[in-house]
Amino acid sequence: MESFTSASLDRKQCFNLRHQPIHLHDLSSRTQRLRIGPTNLTVDLIQQLPEALESLEWDMGHEAAVDENALRELFKMPHLKHLSFHFRNSDVIQSLKRCLPCATKLIGLDLRNNLIGDEGIADLVESLLQTNLKSLKLGLNRITDVGAKSLAQLVSHPNCQLTHLDLNCNLIGNSGGCALAKSLKENTTLKTFVLYGNAQLSCGRDFVECLQFNSSISDWNLQRTQIKAFEVSLIKYWLMLNKCGRKILKDDKLPSGLWPHFLEKHASREQDALFYFLSQKPDLIQKYRPIWKKWRSQTKSHDVDKPYQVGTK
Numbered sequence: 001m002e003s004f005t006s007a008s009l010d011r012k013q014c015f016n017l018r019h020q021p022i023h024l025h026d027l028s029s030r031t032q033r034l035r036i037g038p039t040n041l042t043v044d045l046i047q048q049l050p051e052a053l054e055s056l057e058w059d060m061g062h063e064a065a066v067d068e069n070a071l072r073e074l075f076k077m078p079h080l081k082h083l084s085f086h087f088r089n090s091d092v093i094q095s096l097k098r099c100l101p102c103a104t105k106l107i108g109l110d111l112r113n114n115l116i117g118d119e120g121i122a123d124l125v126e127s128l129l130q131t132n133l134k135s136l137k138l139g140l141n142r143i144t145d146v147g148a149k150s151l152a153q154l155v156s157h158p159n160c161q162l163t164h165l166d167l168n169c170n171l172i173g174n175s176g177g178c179a180l181a182k183s184l185k186e187n188t189t190l191k192t193f194v195l196y197g198n199a200q201l202s203c204g205r206d207f208v209e210c211l212q213f214n215s216s217i218s219d220w221n222l223q224r225t226q227i228k229a230f231e232v233s234l235i236k237y238w239l240m241l242n243k244c245g246r247k248i249l250k251d252d253k254l255p256s257g258l259w260p261h262f263l264e265k266h267a268s269r270e271q272d273a274l275f276y277f278l279s280q281k282p283d284l285i286q287k288y289r290p291i292w293k294k295w296r297s298q299t300k301s302h303d304v305d306k307p308y309q310v311g312t313k
Helices: 043-048 068-075 092-102 117-128 145-156 174-184 204-211 229-243 246-250 256-265 271-280 283-287 289-300
Strands: 004-008 015-020 033-036 055-059 082-086 108-110 135-137 164-166 192-194 219-221
Touching (some): 174 204, 246 271
Parallel strands (some): 033 055
């Protein structure tokens, strides 16, 4: 049954059109968000979609196979940035594998709750590397250590552009976790990493070690795992430093005169962050001692909500 569930003219307004066939409704050319399904898409239906479409939630239902020509046409839509794709048949993965290289404009792909499994993940990795994806959601897909090792190859690859990776509620254990931790040492793009609900995961020590090399991740969800509390605290410490801008320490080309502005911009209530930055750049201590003195006097007076302005008297 072809049904059209809802549409939105902008990101705030949404009107309900449940179970109305898509060809019976004149969609506005300004429609940016759509939810379609359960149905299969054909080339003709793709051509009826609004040109301004930015986000599509598509449920194939129990359709046996996807029309690959339609999928390629979908990926070629000029403004489509986010796709949430739900299917029941594992054969769809092979079609997705062949068509993903066409998705050059797509930045967000949500494949949650599709039971893709380890083999499906291994099939998709090579195609994912040919995209410009920033966000990949793979929660609830029965991914074990085998699939996690395939994803580790994706994360460590130089062409990986992901900033958000969601692997919540899978079956990843310590072997897969260690592989992911090792790959994160080489990754410089990932900012958010979700491992929520991988109940067998306990390799916190490997994650702490990888964060001594990785300076890009600032948000890491490890709830509902078996990682020990003191290891979580250490992970949070490194994440706090990353949020404060630790990545900039690797850039030796930054002129020393910009450091006061940099530290002012990333000032936080955590004194450990400032201490860490100064310990990495000890030559700054003498040169900018008056600035640190004024900054410390402000933090002692609990006026940290008003960052010190360089050059003020």
